[in-house]
Amino acid sequence: MESEKIIPKLIDTPEGLTLVAGDLSLRGDFAAMKDRLKPNNLNGEMLVRAAKTKSPLNGSAPVAVDATAGLGEDSFLLAAAGFEVYLFERNETIAALLQDALTRAQADPALAPVSSRLHFTPGDSVAGLKALPVRPDVVYLDPMFPTRQKSGLIKKKFQILQLLERPCDDEESLLQAALEARPTKIVIKRPAKAPVLGNKKPSYTISGNSIRYDIITP
Numbered sequence: 001m002e003s004e005k006i007i008p009k010l011i012d013t014p015e016g017l018t019l020v021a022g023d024l025s026l027r028g029d030f031a032a033m034k035d036r037l038k039p040n041n042l043n044g045e046m047l048v049r050a051a052k053t054k055s056p057l058n059g060s061a062p063v064a065v066d067a068t069a070g071l072g073e074d075s076f077l078l079a080a081a082g083f084e085v086y087l088f089e090r091n092e093t094i095a096a097l098l099q100d101a102l103t104r105a106q107a108d109p110a111l112a113p114v115s116s117r118l119h120f121t122p123g124d125s126v127a128g129l130k131a132l133p134v135r136p137d138v139v140y141l142d143p144m145f146p147t148r149q150k151s152g153l154i155k156k157k158f159q160i161l162q163l164l165e166r167p168c169d170d171e172e173s174l175l176q177a178a179l180e181a182r183p184t185k186i187v188i189k190r191p192a193k194a195p196v197l198g199n200k201k202p203s204y205t206i207s208g209n210s211i212r213y214d215i216i217t218p
């Protein structure tokens with residue numbers, strides 16, 4: 001007998017907007033990141049090291065674009081590290097979860113200063129990158145990569161996201177739009193053994209155990 005397809009549903013709960021699918025549930029939650037935001041921990045984050053810029057193009061705060069925002073955790077790390085972050089998410093369900101998490105963060109005095117540096121636009125970042133109000137220092141890309149792991153081996157968060165997201169089908173146009181935005185750096189998160197994005201050789205790479213950051217300095 002064919003197993004029944006689980007359809008994820010968005011539900012309003014006292015803790016915030018929650019995506020529920022069978023016994024899996026998912027909510028954007030920046031409060032859970034408070035430990036990672038402590039200065040010592042933040043400076044150890046590979047993404048923060050990969051995105052660091054010496055002299056911001058616009059004088060004061062450096063500007064990053066997160067073109068594949070998801071639930072915004074990586075954007076939040078960049079904002080905590082001092083970036084003004086323009087973030088885009090095209091999946092309507094994920095965008096609703098992200099917007100709800102941002103609204104809750106704005107109401108939390110410990111998170112509000114960081115979340116005030118996040119400028120979220122639901123929709124496609126290929127168009128968004130062409131209409132930025134400033135030239136960004138960094139464009140960050142973390143497109144969904146097709147996983148070969150069995151569902152029991154992946155974190156619950158990713159299991160539920162896989163019910164919603166399609167593996168990235170516009171790698172080339174994302175990379176092209178990132179290049180056309182003329183940042184100092186394009187930072188690309190990849191699984192450690194994945195091929196490079198869009199066949200473009202990185203200028204250098206920062207590697208961890210399971211993931212790596214490919215950095216292109218155009």
Ligand SMILES: C[S@@+](CC[C@H](N)C(=O)[O-])C[C@H]1O[C@@H](n2cnc3c(N)ncnc32)[C@H](O)[C@@H]1O
Nearest residue numbers: 068069070071072073074089090091124125142
């Ligand atoms: C792997 S997730 C990103 C996770 C994210 N870095 C985080 O910290 O939560 C990739 C996300 O990029 C979104 N995405 C892919 N292509 C996009 C595009 N062209 N414009 C906007 N969002 C896009 C997908 O819908 C998905 O939610």
